[in-house]
Amino acid sequence: MSGPGRLGDLLGIDHPIVQGPFGGGLSSVALAAAVSEGGGLGSYGAHILTPDAITGLVTELKAATSRPFAVNLWVPLEGERSALPDKAVYTAHTERLRPYYDELGAAAAYEDIEALPDFDDQIDALLAAAPPVISFVMGIPPRRVIDEARRRGIALIGTATTVDEAVALDDAGLDAIVASGSDAGGHRGAFLAPLRESLVGTFSLVPQIADAVTAPVIAAGGIADGRGMRAALTLGADAVQIGTAFLATRESGASDAHKRQLGTPAARTTVLTRLFSGRTARGMPNRFVRDMAAYEDAVPPYPIQNALMQPIRRAAAAQGRPEYVNLWAGQAAALAGDGPGAREYLAHLVEELPRQGVPFGSPCAC
Numbered sequence: 001m002s003g004p005g006r007l008g009d010l011l012g013i014d015h016p017i018v019q020g021p022f023g024g025g026l027s028s029v030a031l032a033a034a035v036s037e038g039g040g041l042g043s044y045g046a047h048i049l050t051p052d053a054i055t056g057l058v059t060e061l062k063a064a065t066s067r068p069f070a071v072n073l074w075v076p077l078e079g080e081r082s083a084l085p086d087k088a089v090y091t092a093h094t095e096r097l098r099p100y101y102d103e104l105g106a107a108a109a110y111e112d113i114e115a116l117p118d119f120d121d122q123i124d125a126l127l128a129a130a131p132p133v134i135s136f137v138m139g140i141p142p143r144r145v146i147d148e149a150r151r152r153g154i155a156l157i158g159t160a161t162t163v164d165e166a167v168a169l170d171d172a173g174l175d176a177i178v179a180s181g182s183d184a185g186g187h188r189g190a191f192l193a194p195l196r197e198s199l200v201g202t203f204s205l206v207p208q209i210a211d212a213v214t215a216p217v218i219a220a221g222g223i224a225d226g227r228g229m230r231a232a233l234t235l236g237a238d239a240v241q242i243g244t245a246f247l248a249t250r251e252s253g254a255s256d257a258h259k260r261q262l263g264t265p266a267a268r269t270t271v272l273t274r275l276f277s278g279r280t281a282r283g284m285p286n287r288f289v290r291d292m293a294a295y296e297d298a299v300p301p302y303p304i305q306n307a308l309m310q311p312i313r314r315a316a317a318a319q320g321r322p323e324y325v326n327l328w329a330g331q332a333a334a335l336a337g338d339g340p341g342a343r344e345y346l347a348h349l350v351e352e353l354p355r356q357g358v359p360f361g362s363p364c365a366c
Helices: 005-011 029-037 051-064 087-096 098-104 119-129 143-152 163-172 202-212 226-234 256-261 287-291 304-318 342-355
Strands: 017-019 042-045 069-074 133-137 155-160 176-180 217-220 239-242 271-273 281-283
Touching (some): 005 176, 017 029, 017 042, 029 042, 029 069, 042 051, 051 069, 051 119, 069 119, 087 098, 087 304, 098 304, 119 143, 143 155, 176 202, 202 226, 226 239, 226 342
Parallel strands (some): 017 239, 042 069, 069 133, 155 176, 176 217, 217 239
């Protein structure tokens, strides 16, 4: 494999592989550190963490690895915080979920919504902690954040689901752009157009973004092995971001029940749903998704639905009830390995990559 290329030089990584960041407790310091130590870019999804927890997280990550890593935050959508319901409306939404609260012995409180961390406080704590890389989904970080990151020598990665979003991120001056195809698992990050107009498949999206921007492009969605990596690099990506297959590794924070379904025929089917958080995300359908399908358009937006569902998700996870847990997965989930260690899986990807004939940072001679 030849030299690291422009993305490797920018991020200080040896291999064109980024571990996708997982929110909601699915990330772990052990996973991010293992990927970074193996020469990729380990990532940690911090969007639910308080500022103090973010400070502690970066300290832990710096102690766990001497290599670059990324911490990810969600950029809040306009009007999201002002959309909090009055208590009567909130109560009506809780009644829809009452059978699940009762079955699992869980309860929701209005105060759970008000207690959600504020993005400005989160990003100030993250900038002060100065991780090597900060990545974003759902939008463009404020100008002051970009300027302060520059001052502190922090690389910034944005996430685009359309070409227009990629151009906006490039114009804003972010250092690299994730081209997140509709194949990808977890939450969709559309922020310039409605979601239904932003569902572009990875291998249609990557070449268009590569042609439209100057920043390095990281392909994400539906990639789990050397074949997917080769395809992405052939289409103009500088690197790939792999989420679901890393979620299946031993170090991830996913439940054992979740991991057991990845890499199996059950993972061949995924759906887009708003039911768990109020934002659309891709995951494997389970009993909750099927039973509540008629309410996809009725549930309140994020962060309200997220707060309503959090007690259900936590109780179900503690009780080993995957039928009520969000089983995030992308469309290549059936290609995930059978619970390997993250370092082992990364090494396998690195071994496959040169065999596919695509050196990091060089065009594919296909």
